[in-house]
Structure formats: C-alpha cells, structure tokens
C-alpha cells in the first residue's frame with residue numbers, strides 16, 4: 001500500500017497548532033481532488049488521521065487543521081501520508097477503534113429498497129441484508145466490514161496499491177533563510 005506523502009518542513013514549523021507546512025507528493029491522476037488548494041484532506045501517520053484542508057502557498061503547501069480536529073501531528077514527525085477528503089472519511093471509519101459499529105439487517109422502507117455499501121457499492125438489500133451501520137449513517141456490507149474495519153485496512157482505496165512513488169522535485173524545495181542575529185547586532189552597532 002502506497003499513499004502519496006506529505007513532507008513536513010521542520011523549520012519554520014509554521015504555527016504547529018493551526019497548520020503545518022511542507023511539500024506534498026503528487027497523487028496518481030486517478031485520485032482526483034486529493035491535492036487541490038482549498039480542498040479537504042486527511043493527513044495520516046500510522047493509524048492516526050488528521051482532518052484539515054490544503055492551502056497553496058508560493059513555494060510550498062500548508063495543511064490547515066479543521067477547527068474540530070483536536071489531534072496534532074508530533075513536532076518531530078516529518079513524513080506523513082495524505083488521503084483526499086471523500087476517501088479520508090471512509091479511512092477514518094475503518095481505522096478509528098473508537099468508531100462504534102452496529103450489526104443490522106436491511107429492511108425495506110417506503111423510501112429505500114436497497115443501499116450501497118459505503119466501501120464497495122455492493123447493494124445491501126432484502127437479498128443481501130446483513131451489514132454494519134455507524135454514524136453518520138454509513139453502512140458497510142459484511143464482507144467489507146470484515147476486510148477493512150476488522151482488519152483496520154485501507155484496501156478499499158482505489159488504485160492506491162499500484163501507486164508509484166514520485167518524490168518532489170528538488171527545484172521546488174523552498175530555501176530556508178536563517179537569520180544570524182549576532183551578525184545583525186554587530187552590524188547595527190557599527191552603524192549606530
């Protein structure tokens with residue numbers, strides 16, 4: 001499994017409480033909208049997912065935490081993965097052990113005679129009634145529940161397993177200006 005990576009710039013770390021700066025690897029063409037200014041995105045480190053949105057900057061990108069995302073990437077973390085918004089929601093449901101799932105049997109109602117599984121789109125219907133349900137009204141067929149939720153797997157992500165790694169080009173790496181305060185001070189003393 002290879003997800004595109006986001007290389008976090010350790011310094012300047014930006015405002016680590018609200019955003020982190022870095023360079024994202026381009027996603028596969030099939031992953032539409034995974035890397036787009038203003039779009040929602042999830043950063044992933046191990047099984048931890050961080051919800052936020054992209055912000056394009058002149059030389060790099062900022063990941064801006066969603067106001068309701070309490071978790072923060074540890075300051076020494078410099079390489080994380082990212083998942084586009086729509087798939088990131090499913091990834092959270094599959095990976096987060098605090099998400100509560102309820103086994104249910106599908107019943108036809110006046111409005112609904114089938115529902116697609118949120119992972120594989122298979123119809124959950126009177127012919128295939130067993131499924132698991134969770135908030136926000138998300139359903140998984142039993143096969144997907146066992147393969148992804150029970151195994152904490154992201155195997156449902158399209159094309160991810162075949163993704164080829166494309167590191168960012170060196171020319172796009174922003175130069176970091178380090179101010180030498182001692183020389184500034186002696187400089188101002190000379191001209192004082």
Ligand SMILES: [Zn+2]
Pocket residue numbers: 117118119120121122140141142143144145
């Ligand atoms: Zn399914």
